[in-house]
Amino acid sequence: MLVPKLFTCFKSYNKEQFVKDFISGLIVAVIALPLSIALAIASGVSPEKGLYTAIVAGFLISLFGGSKVQIGGPTGAFVIIVYGIIQKYGIDGLTIATLMAGIFLILMGIFKCGNMIKYIPYPITTGFTSGIAITIFSTQIKDFFGLNIQVPSEFIHKWAVYFKNMNSINTQSLIIGIISILIIVLCPKINQKIPPTLIAIIVSTLLAIIFNFNIDTIGSRFGEIPSQFPKMHIPTLNFDTMIKLIPAAITIAILAGVESLLSAVVADGMIGGSHRSNMELIAQGLGNIGSALFGGIPATGAIARTAANIKNGGRTPVSGIIHSITLVFFMVILMPYIKLIPMASLSAILIIVSYNMGEWDTFKRLKKFPKSDSIVFITVFVLTIFFDLVLAIGVGIVLASFLFMKRMADVTDVKSILYTYEHIEDDAFMYKVQIPKDIYLYEINGPFFFGAADKFVKTIRDMQNLPKVLILKMSNVPAMDATAYNALETTYELCERNGTKLLILDIQFQPLQVLKKYEFINNSNKDILFKDFDRAFEKALCIVSNHYDKQSDLPNIPKPSMDLC
Known part of the structure; x- marks a missing residue:
């Protein structure tokens, strides 16, 4: 049914639920603020673009989505592919790829592909997720240790440069990074109400200011950051560039579709509901188109933020809309202070993100997997790290298909x-x-x-x-x-x-x-x-x-x- 969940929820909406949605939206916005900035920087764009994504895409995904509680925004799954597109085609190339991905997602929803996406094999999704986690972790070593070096994009060369320059570690950056990780890990054991990433950001920023640490901050790295909402920008559409960007756009669309529907399934289990998968795909498409037009990066349903929304009482798309509106106020009011955040603290956040998104238990269970599934998992994992996500997913799907056909032929x-x-x-x-x-x-x-x-x-x-x-x-x-x-x-x-x-x-x-x-x-x-x-x-x-x-x-x-x- 292609009807947004928001329209259905309004039939029985009341003041009591609005209060719960409002509080949950505020809390999720606090969680999304540092994550959006960190993911934007890791993706190779300026910090405000992460906020634009969380605001515009998050608003549209909640407004038109097929899930009651889905929170949309930038996620770690896109970091590597976004970084690669920017390196090759620039910001305009990323905008075009995101626009095309949004169109693909809308078409997937219209043609009712929501259930088909669920058929992507588990070894492929866990393989590229774990590969992305390793890749994100490897991109954060420079800022975490405060290394003043140029880092190559290739995985092996990157680590070779790291080991070669370990004698030039900035001790102050390392201290900030370690303190941030400890806060993020230990704070939830003391108090689960306040987001640990926010505490880490505030404490590390205050320490850097009080002790006058000589470390990189968002301001020293990116200069003045705009605090006003951006104007809509339509990029120059070049046919040849669009053709070259089709594989990247398809990858963004598949990733957005898979991650958003996985998040929606997890959310259904937490609230005992059921999402509308095809409407969710259309909403993801609209969210990505909106994000691209207003200077953002690709977006999808964020499992961690969606879970936080549910745990804090959010039960309708109103909480996601409140989250987006709150981020606008944060951007306007707090941007002068955001530029004081140490880069090492953001790196610590992303190191924890990479650890949480990796499917590390899968490695322990590989021996129990059928041999064909183990081969697919390892292949996708290795290709994601050493080559790129497009190749990894393409090879993974082809390999899984051939192995499935062989398995079916064997049983016939x-x-x-x-x-x-x-x-x-x-x-x-x-x-x-x-x-x-x-x-x-x-x-x-x-x-x-x-x-x-x-x-x-x-x-x-x-x-x-x-x-x-x-x-x-x-x-x-x-x-x-x-x-x-x-x-x-x-x-x-x-x-x-x-x-x-x-x-x-x-x-x-x-x-x-x-x-x-x-x-x-x-x-x-x-x-x-x-x-x-x-x-x-x-x-x-x-x-x-x-x-x-x-x-x-x-x-x-x-x-x-x-x-x-």
Whole structure:
């Protein structure tokens, strides 16, 4: 249903819930303030762009979203891809890619792809999430240790430069970084009401001012930061650049879709609700388009902020709207003070973010995974770290698809029953049927698709002599594709050339529809279909008996029913 949750919530909205939403929105805004700034800097853009994203995208995602409690904004998942786009195409390139991603997300919602995104395999999502966590961590070493160096973008070269320059650590930056981490880790054990990141920012900034530390701050790194809301800016659209940015835009769209729907599923579990996945995708698209037009970066549903919203009483999209409006006031009022925040403190926040977003338990469970899933996870993880996210997701999806097809092909088998068939009637009575040498019964078990079609064709071709009747039992075939149909048609033609009658037993609905669409089954040959084994077997006996001059040529075979002959 493409109706925003906000409209549904207003039907039973009251003053008491507004108070809860208002308080929750304020608290989430306090949490979002330092995170938005830190994620923007890590992505290679100026601090205010993170706030623009949280304000504009957060507002639109709450206004039009398919979840009651989703909080939208910048997240760690986008840091690496945003940084890479800016390095290659600049800010305008990022804006174009984000706009295109927003359009893709809207189309995905309109065409009801919300459920399809859930089919992206777990090893891929955990692989790139853990890879991104490692990459974010590696980008924060410079500011955490206060190193005055130029850092290359390649992972191995980056760490080589770090180790080479460890003798030039700024002790004051390191002290600020360590204190910030300790505050973020220990404060929740004392008081869970106040966001620990906010305490870390305030304490580290005061320490740097009081002791006059000679360290980098947001102001010394980025200069004067605007405190007013930006004007809408439409970038110059270059067709060649747009074509080059399609892979990046698709990656942003997939990441935004996957992360927002995962967040919505987690939120549903916490509040006992249900989100509208396709409406959520449309809202994510509108949020990213809005963010791009007002100078922001890609956005999606933020799991940590969404969980904080729920824990503080937020139960409708009003809390997300309040969160965005509050951030506007923070930006206007607090921006002169924001530039005093030490870069080491922001690095500490992102180091904790990278630790929390990594799926580290997955490494412990790799031995328990099927080998194919372990291969996909490790491949995506390594490619994310050493190459880029676009390549990692692309290779991961292709590899997972091939391994899935192989697994399905392995579970699909073609079994011959040449002598005795144990037939169960009415789920109770079982009797054995002696199958004569001129009748072959083959049973296909599992999905009949292109991965298993070659196995079927090879089985048929390996027959030394074709029988007078070939019965294909398809009761355990839930689905069939075009390649499998072609294999069946080839078998039918082979039987026709060799005077063999093909009978199909107990075919299921979907495979039968495929045969009808291809006109394999028509008025002239619909008599080859049988639902019941007894009838198919008697038909086979009729065909075989008609082939011989005398019935005595078929010893020990029951006399077939005349209506089938």
